[in-house]
Amino acid sequence: MKTDIILAGVGGQGILSIAAVIGMAAMNSRLHVKQSEVHGMSQRGGAVQSHLRLSDKDIHSDLIPAGACDLILSVEPMESLRYLPFLDESGWLITNSKPFINIPSYPDLEMLYSEINSVSNSILLDADDIAKEIGSRKVSNIVMLGAASSFLHVDFNALEDSVRHIFGRKGDELVKMNIDALIAGKNAAAKVLK
Amino acid sequence: MNKLVLLGDEAIAKGALDGGISGVYAYPGTPSTEITEYIQQSPEALENGIHSEWSANEKTAMEAALGMSYAGKRSMVCMKHVGLNVAADAFINAAITGINGGLVVAVADDPSMHSSQNEQDSRFYGKFSMIPVLEPSNQQECYDFAHSAFELSEKYKLPVMLRVTTRLAHSRSVVKLKQKEPQKELSIPEDPTQFILLPAFARKRYKGLLSMQEQLENDAEISGFNRFIDNNDHSKGVIACGIAYNYYLEVSDHFQLKYPVLKISHYPVPGSMIKKLADQTDELIIFEEGYPLLEESIKGGLPSKYSIKGRLDGTVPRDGELNPQIVAKAMNLQYGDGPKVPDIVANRPPALCKGCSHIDMYNALNEALQPYGPGRVFSDIGCYTLGALPPYNAINSCVDMGASVTMAKGASDAGLKPSVAVIGDSTFTHSGMTGLLDAIVESTPVTVIISDNSTTGMTGGQKSHATDRLYNICKGLGVEEDHIIEINPLKKYHEKNTGIISKELLYEGVSVIISKRECIQTASRKKKASTGN
Numbered sequence: 001m002k003t004d005i006i007l008a009g010v011g012g013q014g015i016l017s018i019a020a021v022i023g024m025a026a027m028n029s030r031l032h033v034k035q036s037e038v039h040g041m042s043q044r045g046g047a048v049q050s051h052l053r054l055s056d057k058d059i060h061s062d063l064i065p066a067g068a069c070d071l072i073l074s075v076e077p078m079e080s081l082r083y084l085p086f087l088d089e090s091g092w093l094i095t096n097s098k099p100f101i102n103i104p105s106y107p108d109l110e111m112l113y114s115e116i117n118s119v120s121n122s123i124l125l126d127a128d129d130i131a132k133e134i135g136s137r138k139v140s141n142i143v144m145l146g147a148a149s150s151f152l153h154v155d156f157n158a159l160e161d162s163v164r165h166i167f168g169r170k171g172d173e174l175v176k177m178n179i180d181a182l183i184a185g186k187n188a189a190a191k192v193l194k
Numbered sequence: 195m196n197k198l199v200l201l202g203d204e205a206i207a208k209g210a211l212d213g214g215i216s217g218v219y220a221y222p223g224t225p226s227t228e229i230t231e232y233i234q235q236s237p238e239a240l241e242n243g244i245h246s247e248w249s250a251n252e253k254t255a256m257e258a259a260l261g262m263s264y265a266g267k268r269s270m271v272c273m274k275h276v277g278l279n280v281a282a283d284a285f286i287n288a289a290i291t292g293i294n295g296g297l298v299v300a301v302a303d304d305p306s307m308h309s310s311q312n313e314q315d316s317r318f319y320g321k322f323s324m325i326p327v328l329e330p331s332n333q334q335e336c337y338d339f340a341h342s343a344f345e346l347s348e349k350y351k352l353p354v355m356l357r358v359t360t361r362l363a364h365s366r367s368v369v370k371l372k373q374k375e376p377q378k379e380l381s382i383p384e385d386p387t388q389f390i391l392l393p394a395f396a397r398k399r400y401k402g403l404l405s406m407q408e409q410l411e412n413d414a415e416i417s418g419f420n421r422f423i424d425n426n427d428h429s430k431g432v433i434a435c436g437i438a439y440n441y442y443l444e445v446s447d448h449f450q451l452k453y454p455v456l457k458i459s460h461y462p463v464p465g466s467m468i469k470k471l472a473d474q475t476d477e478l479i480i481f482e483e484g485y486p487l488l489e490e491s492i493k494g495g496l497p498s499k500y501s502i503k504g505r506l507d508g509t510v511p512r513d514g515e516l517n518p519q520i521v522a523k524a525m526n527l528q529y530g531d532g533p534k535v536p537d538i539v540a541n542r543p544p545a546l547c548k549g550c551s552h553i554d555m556y557n558a559l560n561e562a563l564q565p566y567g568p569g570r571v572f573s574d575i576g577c578y579t580l581g582a583l584p585p586y587n588a589i590n591s592c593v594d595m596g597a598s599v600t601m602a603k604g605a606s607d608a609g610l611k612p613s614v615a616v617i618g619d620s621t622f623t624h625s626g627m628t629g630l631l632d633a634i635v636e637s638t639p640v641t642v643i644i645s646d647n648s649t650t651g652m653t654g655g656q657k658s659h660a661t662d663r664l665y666n667i668c669k670g671l672g673v674e675e676d677h678i679i680e681i682n683p684l685k686k687y688h689e690k691n692t693g694i695i696s697k698e699l700l701y702e703g704v705s706v707i708i709s710k711r712e713c714i715q716t717a718s719r720k721k722k723a724s725t726g727n
Contacts, residue, residue: 010542011544023199023366024199027199027368032367032368033199033366033367033368034365034366034367035365035366035367036361036364036365036366037201037364037365037366038308038364039224039225039227039228039309039364039654040224040225040308040309040652040653041224041308041309041544041652043544043654044544044545044546044547044577044580044652045542045544045545045546045547046542046543046544046545047541047542051365059367060440060441060443060444060447061440061441061443061444061517061518062361062362062365062367062437062440063361063441063517063518064518065444065445065448065517065518065519065522065529066518066519066529066530066531066532067529067530067531067532068529069532078538078539078540078542079542081535081536081538081539082535082539084532084533084534084535084536085531085532085533085534085535086532087532087533088532089530089532091532102542102545103540103541103542103543103545105540105541106540107538107539107540108538111538112538115536115538119533
């Protein structure tokens with residue numbers, strides 16, 4: 001078993017938190033994990049990505065080879081398309097539809113959504129809306145993680161456990177909100193797939 | 195606890211802690227910053243009184259680490275590749291003095307220039323100074339090599355370089371821990387002249403360094419860090435250095451390749467191992483992350499009958515970091531590409547944060563410079579370098595730490611008036627102060643704007659040595675008090691600030707404008723910490 005994931009977004013949107021939750025859950029499920037991150041200049045509002053590799057065998061490269069990625073999980077719609085050459089034919093693209101617009105040349109949203117929908121396996125959902133209903137837009141990244149949860153080959157309970165562990169020191173309220181976000185994301189994706 | 199999930203950088207830090215260091219010295223720089231940060235945040239380091247405060251720059255860090263080694267304790271100094279240029283004087287001479295307590299120089303290179311102005315390969319510095327260089331291929335080796343590098347350093351009485359590149363520095367994996375070494379006792383060097391590089395002593399020490407080279411190479415052959423892995427298809431022999439070994443394993447697993455491989459992680463270049471592989475195979479192909487150091491040295495050392503492929507003959511691109519696709523292509527193999535990136539996907543370069551104090555400073559400066567036309571602003575290394583991009587288009591240079599002040603001086607000497615330097619607070623105390631002194635001594639007409647956000651911003655908000663010291667530093671160096679002016683870069687003061695800058699641009703001497711407002715990232719983090727949200 002191997003799951004190669006590219007996490008995509010804009011610096012500051014919380015993709016490293018997603019990586020941390022999946023990484024811990026995978027580790028506790030006795031999988032090998034490698035996760036590359038972007039630090040430094042690009043974190044200042046630029047495009048950022050993280051390559052996250054899970055496997056029951058040794059993982060060599062820190063970077064996923066082109067065309068071999070099982071899942072692109074993006075917290076921003078345009079960023080989800082930037083890494084398409086990495087996607088395997090049978091891979092999934094799962095992205096938040098809420099744009100983060102900090103450049104003048106941001107493309108037309110309808111065209112963007114139509115490009116995303118033209119990818120054969122794709123899920124597009126408004127994680128910010130779902131997060132707002134739960135209580136804070138800040139958990140939209142965990143909503144997206146929930147939406148991707150059935151594609152990770154990691155047990156959902158293990159994801160919940162690692163959310164509890166990682167957000168634990170920030171208090172029960174925040175833990176609950178993130179667990180709610182995880183579940184709401186999972187349900188939202190299931191609805192889209194029906 | 196015998197396993198941890200660590201970044202390559204953090205694994206180096208943990209390896210050094212478990213290897214018995216008494217101190218780490220560094221100036222922040224991507225991709226090396228997290229080494230020192232790990233030690234700063236480590237409870238065991240705090241408990242054991244291990245030094246971890248930032249240094250003013252890489253040279254002061256290197257020298258302090260050498261001083262700790264002089265006193266018999268194990269020390270580590272960390273920097274990014276271009277930081278080694280700053281530390282080079284101390285670094286090269288530390289190979290001549292040698293060490294007392296083990297000394298490790300951890301350098302993180304940035305091929306593809308993710309966050310740097312060049313992609314120089316620090317292994318050349320290792321070769322230049324004639325010391326051993328270790329190049330881990332994965333996080334476990336980052337830990338293991340850092341752990342054993344101190345012993346190696348003490349064995350040869352030489353500093354040892356530990357070289358990583360961005361991908362390994364910033365990639366996380368599980369690391370198994372070894373036994374913890376105790377810190378060393380205080381002891382001064384046995385030879386009282388060891389650290390005195392008077393020519394007469396230095397000549398002797400240099401001969402000693404030269405005489406060790408054969409042993410260093412022999413040891414690299416047998417250390418176990420370099421490995422020969424034989425296989426049955428001898429039509430090609432693969433040499434892979436550091437992280438390139440991982441990329442090769444990825445490719446060879448996927449395409450089921452059966453070539454013999456020489457993994458290189460310990461320099462000087464192990465000549466006999468290479469000769470052995472070359473003699474058994476029809477063609478050598480070399481993968482190294484960085485410059486073609488190995489390739490050049492092999493081409494120089496082997497007769498032309500050997501076929502050698504790598505970065506020099508174009509089999510591997512001459513620049514940029516490696517990845518599995520590049521390695522596969524060099525082996526005449528191809529990964530299947532996924533869909534193309536749609537044309538509507540726009541570039542999203544990094545940008546100054548909303549509300550950043552540099553923005554208001556640049557808006558005022560741009561307006562004040564309007565009457566003079568473009569091409570007069572020399573800038574420096576930091577977040578404010580992003581002022582080069584639209585909509586600001588505010589700066590005309592970014593070369594190396596501190597160059598803003600001195601380039602503005604040189605341009606002013608040439609007759610460019612007004613001539614402006616824009617430098618950050620931390621960069622100013624790193625390398626701007628000495629250049630300012632040059633300008634003060636000659637009363638050169640320059641306007642120096644220190645954009646003071648009270649932190650080292652680009653690397654994530656580390657403590658700045660400049661905080662609350664800038665006025666007194668400038669005054670102490672000799673800037674006239676009337677021409678050290680503090681402004682508050684806020685939109686509501688735009689006109690006032692523009693007026694102040696306009697006036698100082700006309701001054702026929704050195705003026706310093708300290709544009710001071712805290713980085714919004716560190717400010718919001720502090721606010722969060724204090725309110726508990």
